[in-house]
Amino acid sequence: MAKYRQIYEQLAEKMRSGALPAESKLPSETELMHAFEASRGTVRKALDLLQEHGYVRKHHGKGVFVLRRDQIEFQFNGIVSFSEVYASMLGRSIQTTVASFEEIEAPPWLAERMNLEPGTEMYRIERVRNFDGENVILDVNYFVKDLVPGLTEAVAAHSIYHYIEHELGLQISYAKRKIAAEDVTALDRVRLDLHDYEYVIVITNDTFLYEGRQFEYTESRHRLDKFQFSDVARR
Amino acid sequence: MAKYRQIYEQLAEKMRSGALPAESKLPSETELMHAFEASRGTVRKALDLLQEHGYVRKHHGKGVFVLRRDQIEFQFNGIVSFSEVYASMLGRSIQTTVASFEEIEAPPWLAERMNLEPGTEMYRIERVRNFDGENVILDVNYFVKDLVPGLTEAVAAHSIYHYIEHELGLQISYAKRKIAAEDVTALDRVRLDLHDYEYVIVITNDTFLYEGRQFEYTESRHRLDKFQFSDVARR
DNA sequence: CTGTATTTGTACGTATGTATG
DNA sequence: ACATACATACGTACAAATACA
Numbered sequence: 001m002a003k004y005r006q007i008y009e010q011l012a013e014k015m016r017s018g019a020l021p022a023e024s025k026l027p028s029e030t031e032l033m034h035a036f037e038a039s040r041g042t043v044r045k046a047l048d049l050l051q052e053h054g055y056v057r058k059h060h061g062k063g064v065f066v067l068r069r070d071q072i073e074f075q076f077n078g079i080v081s082f083s084e085v086y087a088s089m090l091g092r093s094i095q096t097t098v099a100s101f102e103e104i105e106a107p108p109w110l111a112e113r114m115n116l117e118p119g120t121e122m123y124r125i126e127r128v129r130n131f132d133g134e135n136v137i138l139d140v141n142y143f144v145k146d147l148v149p150g151l152t153e154a155v156a157a158h159s160i161y162h163y164i165e166h167e168l169g170l171q172i173s174y175a176k177r178k179i180a181a182e183d184v185t186a187l188d189r190v191r192l193d194l195h196d197y198e199y200v201i202v203i204t205n206d207t208f209l210y211e212g213r214q215f216e217y218t219e220s221r222h223r224l225d226k227f228q229f230s231d232v233a234r235r
Numbered sequence: 236m237a238k239y240r241q242i243y244e245q246l247a248e249k250m251r252s253g254a255l256p257a258e259s260k261l262p263s264e265t266e267l268m269h270a271f272e273a274s275r276g277t278v279r280k281a282l283d284l285l286q287e288h289g290y291v292r293k294h295h296g297k298g299v300f301v302l303r304r305d306q307i308e309f310q311f312n313g314i315v316s317f318s319e320v321y322a323s324m325l326g327r328s329i330q331t332t333v334a335s336f337e338e339i340e341a342p343p344w345l346a347e348r349m350n351l352e353p354g355t356e357m358y359r360i361e362r363v364r365n366f367d368g369e370n371v372i373l374d375v376n377y378f379v380k381d382l383v384p385g386l387t388e389a390v391a392a393h394s395i396y397h398y399i400e401h402e403l404g405l406q407i408s409y410a411k412r413k414i415a416a417e418d419v420t421a422l423d424r425v426r427l428d429l430h431d432y433e434y435v436i437v438i439t440n441d442t443f444l445y446e447g448r449q450f451e452y453t454e455s456r457h458r459l460d461k462f463q464f465s466d467v468a469r470r
Numbered sequence: 471c472t473g474t475a476t477t478t479g480t481a482c483g484t485a486t487g488t489a490t491g
Numbered sequence: 492a493c494a495t496a497c498a499t500a501c502g503t504a505c506a507a508a509t510a511c512a
Contacts, residue, residue, distance in 0.1 A: 002480060028496055039482045044497085052287075060497050061489035176289070179414065179464040181436060199434065199459055201416060224434055230413040231466075237499065263477055274501045279478085295478050296508030472512105479507070487499070 007036050007046035015055055015066055026056065026064040094137075099191055100126035101153045103145065110142060114206070114214045121145040125156050126191065134193045136226040140219045147215040170215075175207040179229060188221055201227040242271050242281035250290055250301050261291065261299040289465070334373075334426055335361035336388045338380065345377060349441070349449050356380040360391050361426065369428045371461040375454045382450040405450075410442040414464060423456055436462040 001009075014020040027035065032043045047064055050056045058064045106120040122142050129137035141160065143151060148164060155163045164170050182202045184194060192200075200221045207216040236244075249255040262270065267278045282299055285291045293299045341355040357377050364372035376395065378386060383399055390398045399405050417437045419429060427435075435456045442451040 004480080030496080041483090042481060045480085047497095058497070059490085061491080061495080063490095063496065177466055179462075181416075181459040181462060201436075224416040228413065228415045229464075230411065239499080265477080276502085277500060280499085282478095293478070294509085296476080296510080298477065298509095474510100474512085476510075477508085480505085482503080482505105483501105485499100485501080487497105489497080490495080491493100 003036075003038055004042045004045040004049070007032070007038060007043060008049045010036075011046065011050060012053075012055055020066050022066050022068045024066050026066065028063065095130040096157060097128050097130065098125065098153050098156045099128050099138075100124070101156060106142075110217060114142075114144070114217055116144065123148070123151050125151075125160075127156060128191050131226065135191060136193065136223045138188060138191045138221040140221070142217045144215045147209070164215075170209055175205055177206075178204045181224075182221075192221070192223060194223060197224050199224055203229075238271075238273055239277045239280040239284070242267070242273060242278060243284045245271075246281065246285060247288075247290055255301050257301050259301050261301065263298065330365040331392060332363050332365065333360065333388050333391045334363050335359070336391060341377075345452060349377075349379070349452055351379065358383070358386050360386075360395075362391060363426050366461060370426060371428065371458045373423060373426045373456040375456070377452045379450045382444070382448065399450075405444055407442060407444060410440055412441075413439045416459075417456075427456070427458060429458060432459050434459055438464075 011020070011026070015022075020026065026032070026047075029040055029043050029047070032038075032047075033040050036043065047056065047058065051058055051064075054067060056064050056066055102124045104122055104124050106114070106116050106118065106122050108118060110116070110122075111118050111120060122145055125139075125141040125143075127139040127141070128135045129139070131137075141156075143160075145151075147170070148168065150168075151160070151163070180202055181199045184198055184200055188194060188200055194200075201224060203218075203220040203222070205216070205218040205220065206214055207218070208214050246255070246261070250257075255261065261267070261282075264275055264278050264282070267273075267282075268275050271278065282291065282293060286293055286299075289302060291299050291301055337359045339357055339359050341349070341351050341353065341357050343353065345351070345357075346353050346355060357380055360374075360376040360378075362374045362376070363370045364374070366372070376391075378395075380386075382405070383403065385403075386395070386398070396407075400407065415437055416434045419433055419435055423429060423435055429435075436459060438455040438457070440451070440453040440455065441449055442453070443449050
């Protein structure tokens with residue numbers, strides 16, 4: 001692992017364990033240089049990463065300060081699937097059914113979007129989230145088969161992310177999300193209890209591994225009235 | 236402005252204008268060094284920023300490639316005000332008009348939400364964003380007068396965040412945001428060109444100063460078809 | 471398949487600027 | 492005025508991934 005990542009990990013671990021408590025000031029860059037036997041640029045790169053990930057805040061001329069932990073954890077929620085976050089927010093349970101589970105070759109639009117070879121083998125999964133007796137969310141997942149081998153319908157019914165991280169031991173790095181309203185499609189009408197709604201809120205999700213390779217593309221399609229998203233942003 | 240930011244701006248502008256089209260490869264770091272008369276580290280810092288903001292994707296050993304970038308997009312990495320997001324999007328006509336500017340006492344629902352004394356003095360501002368000749372976004376801002384003194388209609392027409400940070404020197408710390416669809420209100424019908432849309436996407440925003448005091452509550456109401464939100468979630 | 475050139479990634483060292491106390 | 496701490500910028504060297512002859 002790169003040196004600046006090692007420094008990042010060690011400092012992050014100290015913050016999580018409480019050895020570096022919230023509100024406290026980190027040692028200066030010069031001190032960290034000596035402590036880790038690294039150049040200042042390398043130390044700075046680790047600190048930049050910590051700030052980007054919400055662990056610390058740098059103040060020109062003052063120092064680097066540890067942020068409160070609750071905000072960090074909130075950030076962690078961000079990468080988990082929306083339906084799960086949504087469920088925990090409402091304190092109710094959502095029932096998931098796997099509506100479709102296929103192995104396909106990547107269609108051209110997806111291959112281009114994910115920067116894959118045409119014809120790459122993929123899993124395509126449709127899952128419906130039922131809340132209070134109504135189907136309100138449709139998740140369509142595409143996974144690269146090579147990167148996420150051994151996916152089954154049983155896993156899909158449980159938690160795919162848990163499988164990826166704990167069973168396969170893959171490290172998820174980041175996800176790009178986009179939220180927008182779209183016209184209802186024929187598939188939406190089949191899978192969801194739409195009533196008279198003509199639009200759905202669509203969350204597209206491109207998820208990347210630590211090495212920067214994209215292993216997933218997902219569309220999460222929500223009925224308008226059952227959609228809610230919240231987060232905390234920092235300067 | 237820092238040199239790496241200038242390089243960032245110039246490259247970003249070329250991508251927005253199409254001089255550097257999507258999918259194309261940027262000149263190598265060495266070429267950019269000579270073109271901008273900068274060191275490689277400086278060029279790299281600009282490229283890192285471009286990647287962080289979703290303009291490009293760097294590929295080890297291959298090069299740096301321009302990503303697709305469609306319609307109106309909210310780049311929500313951190314707290315960003317409207318004019319900051321769209322300042323860069325010149326060439327597409329976006330105009331802001333202040334539709335209403337009042338000094339009021341905090342209504343009960345707001346006092347409770349912001350944890351204020353009943354009757355706290357506030358500014359209430361309505362601003363309409365016109366995109367390609369249509370009014371598509373309505374912002375309703377509430378500011379605590381004591382914390383943001385001297386706000387005027389002229390400031391509101393320009394950039395309130397710029398005023399708060401640079402003129403008043405206040406430190407914004409974090410913002411809680413929520414996004415949901417809501418029924419169109421009478422006010423929406425007055426201010427926006429809604430066509431037949433019966434719903435708007437509403438982003439509510441509670442913004443806090445560094446000491447933890449809330450100074451702002453804002454509702455940003457978007458016409459369905461002109462709403463897009465994107466961000467990057469990291470582990 | 472093999473070496474070579476190209477391109478980005480990491481790391482180090484140094485110098486100077488800017489904000490804070 | 493002075494010291495401290497972070498920000499920017501330059502230069503150099505080597506490693507790692509990729510492309511190509």
